[in-house]
Amino acid sequence: MTELTQEHATDSKAWSQDFIKGMTEEGESLSEINPESGPLGGSAAKAHSHGGDSHGGGVGVPDSSRAGRLTSYKLADFPAITGREEDWRFTPLKRLRGLDRVGIKGQEINGPAPLVEFSSPDAVSVETVGRDDVRIGSAGIPEDRVAAAAWEHFSEATIVTLPANYEGTIDDITTLTLTGQGDAPAAAHVVIEAKQFATGVVVLDHRGTAVLSENVEVLVGDGANLTVVSIQDWNDDAVHASAQHIKVGRDAKVKHVVINLGGNLLRTTPSARYTSTGGDVEMLGLYFADAGQHLEQRLFVDHSTKHCKSRVTYKGALQGDSAHAVWIGDVLIRAEAEGTDTYELNRNLILTRGARADSVPNLEIETGLIEGAGHASATGRFDDEQLFYLQTRGIEESVARRLVVRGFLNEVIQQIRVPALEERLRESVERELAATPV
Amino acid sequence: MSTLEIKDLHVSITTEQGTKAILKGVSLTIKTGETHAIMGPNGSGKSTLASTIAGHPRYNVDSGTITLDGEDVLAMTVDQRARAGLFLAMQYPVEIPGVTMTNFLRTAKTAIEGEAPKLRTWTKDVKAAMAQLRIEPEFAERNVNEGFSGGEKKRHEILQLELLHPKFAVLDETDSGLDVDALKVVSEGVNRAIDAGGLGTILITHYTRILRYIKPDFVHVFVDGSIAEQGGPELADRLEAEGYDRYQVAETASA
Ligand SMILES: Nc1ncnc2c1ncn2[C@@H]1O[C@H](COP(=O)(O)OP(=O)(O)O)[C@@H](O)[C@H]1O
Numbered sequence: 176m177t178e179l180t181q182e183h184a185t186d187s188k189a190w191s192q193d194f195i196k197g198m199t200e201e202g203e204s205l206s207e208i209n210p211e212s213g214p215l216g217g218s219a220a221k222a223h224s225h226g227g228d229s230h231g232g233g234v235g236v237p238d239s240s241r242a243g244r245l246t247s248y249k250l251a252d253f254p255a256i257t258g259r260e261e262d263w264r265f266t267p268l269k270r271l272r273g274l275d276r277v278g279i280k281g282q283e284i285n286g287p288a289p290l291v292e293f294s295s296p297d298a299v300s301v302e303t304v305g306r307d308d309v310r311i312g313s314a315g316i317p318e319d320r321v322a323a324a325a326w327e328h329f330s331e332a333t334i335v336t337l338p339a340n341y342e343g344t345i346d347d348i349t350t351l352t353l354t355g356q357g358d359a360p361a362a363a364h365v366v367i368e369a370k371q372f373a374t375g376v377v378v379l380d381h382r383g384t385a386v387l388s389e390n391v392e393v394l395v396g397d398g399a400n401l402t403v404v405s406i407q408d409w410n411d412d413a414v415h416a417s418a419q420h421i422k423v424g425r426d427a428k429v430k431h432v433v434i435n436l437g438g439n440l441l442r443t444t445p446s447a448r449y450t451s452t453g454g455d456v457e458m459l460g461l462y463f464a465d466a467g468q469h470l471e472q473r474l475f476v477d478h479s480t481k482h483c484k485s486r487v488t489y490k491g492a493l494q495g496d497s498a499h500a501v502w503i504g505d506v507l508i509r510a511e512a513e514g515t516d517t518y519e520l521n522r523n524l525i526l527t528r529g530a531r532a533d534s535v536p537n538l539e540i541e542t543g544l545i546e547g548a549g550h551a552s553a554t555g556r557f558d559d560e561q562l563f564y565l566q567t568r569g570i571e572e573s574v575a576r577r578l579v580v581r582g583f584l585n586e587v588i589q590q591i592r593v594p595a596l597e598e599r600l601r602e603s604v605e606r607e608l609a610a611t612p613v
Numbered sequence: 614m615s616t617l618e619i620k621d622l623h624v625s626i627t628t629e630q631g632t633k634a635i636l637k638g639v640s641l642t643i644k645t646g647e648t649h650a651i652m653g654p655n656g657s658g659k660s661t662l663a664s665t666i667a668g669h670p671r672y673n674v675d676s677g678t679i680t681l682d683g684e685d686v687l688a689m690t691v692d693q694r695a696r697a698g699l700f701l702a703m704q705y706p707v708e709i710p711g712v713t714m715t716n717f718l719r720t721a722k723t724a725i726e727g728e729a730p731k732l733r734t735w736t737k738d739v740k741a742a743m744a745q746l747r748i749e750p751e752f753a754e755r756n757v758n759e760g761f762s763g764g765e766k767k768r769h770e771i772l773q774l775e776l777l778h779p780k781f782a783v784l785d786e787t788d789s790g791l792d793v794d795a796l797k798v799v800s801e802g803v804n805r806a807i808d809a810g811g812l813g814t815i816l817i818t819h820y821t822r823i824l825r826y827i828k829p830d831f832v833h834v835f836v837d838g839s840i841a842e843q844g845g846p847e848l849a850d851r852l853e854a855e856g857y858d859r860y861q862v863a864e865t866a867s868a
């Protein structure tokens with residue numbers, strides 16, 4: 176079952192139920208790309224400089240294919256961002272406050288990194304380490320210029336380790352609170368590792384004011400079961416680009432949750448890769464864009480091994496003038512990834528005029544030998560007729576609005592299954608609703 | 614006993630082309646326990662009357678009054694009208710994303726009663742009412758009207774009628790688009806609500822077909838924004854035989 180709707184609901188008054196059947200299949204053009212490269216693009220990708228290439232998509236690779244995107248630890252390998260690249264076309268570069276131009280015309284990224292505080296169960300270790308720690312770089316390689324800038328310039332990293340066989344419960348979670356230290360462009364680096372058969376929950380709680388580019392590496396050891404929740408609840412003026420690189424071991428499960436609430440511009444780019452068979456990735460996302468906010472979430476699931484599963488569910492509510500949400504869901508099923516089972520879904524709910532959601536699922540399939548592959552995307556509008564209908568049943572306007580938004584976002588909140596967080600998120604959603612500018 | 618009184622109601626809408634008068638002096642008095650059928654050709658203003666009673670912001674009341682036991686209905690907000698006992702079953706029920714039927718029904722009941730219903734009896738009541746209307750239990754977890762067929766939407770309107778116990782219900786073409794089986798199920802629901810007592814019903818319909826199942830006490834013929842003729846049930850029989858022709862509109866009223 177696949178359905179695809181791309182509605183930019185700002186231009187139609189009615190909340191449309193149209194679901195256009197369809198699927199993006201671009202397998203043909205993909206089969207020659209990096210045929211031998213492993214899930215991380217291999218050493219060739221690390222060594223290979225594409226600095227002279229003016230296309231963000233890499234050499235000889237169609238821009239539309241996610242497989243061909245340049246990956247490098249080196250800032251210099253990435254050309255300057257123009258805003259016309261597929262990867263950047265929705266992002267208002269001017270509002271990145273220099274994060275996109277590090278290394279150009281003296282732009283620096285040397286502001287103080289967010290202050291990291293933590294609470295964790297005894298068995299879980301949280302360390303601050305230097306750049307040379309061998310564990311850095313084990314889960315991912317930057318895929319865009321902003322992430323590479325942070326990678327090149329962070330001074331210390333925080334490493335969270337869930338030891339092998341550790342059995343954390345949903346009440347026994349590790350929380351890193353990252354508090355922004357002001358608006359000078361800064362870089363941060365976090366590594367979260369669940370060793371073999373470890374189970375647990377790690378929360379990254381971003382708050383304060385920051386102009387931050389961050390790389391988060393998530394390593395899920397064989398048989399481990401890790402939940403990582405990244406909450407972005409910054410002050411209104413914050414700018415945050417967060418590249419979250421997830422590497423999933425054999426028979427491992429990861430639940431990765433992105434909560435984008437506060438900040439002027441948030442760009443969260445989680446990517447998941449499998450090292451072996453039996454991996455299971457669940458990506459959940461929830462965002463609430465208010466007037467003037469740009470919340471962008473671009474995810475990538477790279478199926479390169481057999482019999483792995485991925486489920487993506489992102490839901491967002493938007494209200495107020497120029498509230499903008501972007502969701503891009505790239506899922507690639509490589510030729511060797513037989514038995515893949517994937518489904519991705521994005522739903523947006525527009526609460527007031529002037530808000531805009533862009534939703535682009537992109538499923539590339541190189542093999543027919545799969546369990547299933549599908550995607551759905553729809554943008555709905557809460558309009559006057561819906562409000563009228565609820566009011567004719569005695570429900571007050573403010574209650575009606577809440578009812579709709581709560582119901583809509585609850586589907587994601589429920590799936591997080593970390594009670595303390597669910598409570599907090601419900602409160603955050605209420606807070607967002609209370610701030611309704613209508 | 615309650616009385617809903619509409620007096621010399623004039624209603625217009627504002628469009629890009631200017632102001633358009635739709636209701637041109639409608640008067641109607643209805644008491645609880647009575648069933649009034651309002652019949653008329655397409656475009657005669659039936660839905661406008663229904664929406665105006667419910668308080669849709671689209672419609673401007675230029676003159677006239679609507680009162681419920683002497684209280685000024687036009688001064689009330691939409692939700693206040695519902696809490697005062699008015700119910701509108703819509704011709705085109707609206708889909709609400711993100712809200713399950715269960716959640717919606719409980720919220721509506723709580724709003725109308727002023728307190729949350731006792732969970733145990735409420736759940737039982739909802740299940741029983743759904744079963745009587747032949748609504749599959751899984752609809753409880755579906756979003757309000759989302760992906761429902763026309764008939765399913767209409768059945769859910771009557772479900773709400775039965776659960777919310779209004780004083781006055783305006784049923785706007787609840788019969789249209791239903792096959793005979795669905796029409797029977799829906800009519801039985803309306804009759805149960807009427808038989809339960811204390812309900813005044815305004816049954817808006819284009820066709821006489823539903824009047825075989827729901828017996829009106831009064832029939833009003835609506836033409837071009839006002840009531841052209843009124844009488845007892847025999848007027849419906851006449852319309853069935855003759856259509857709306859003698860009101861100089863080329864439309865048929867028979868099924
Ligand atoms: N929202 C609206 N916008 C434009 N015209 C409307 C609207 N509502 C009603 N009308 C017009 O008012 C007249 C009466 O419509 P309506 O009340 O829907 O009639 P009925 O329900 O009897 O078919 C029609 O001419 C219709 O086109």
Ligand SMILES: [Mg+2]
Nearest residue numbers: 659660704786
């Ligand atoms: Mg009508």
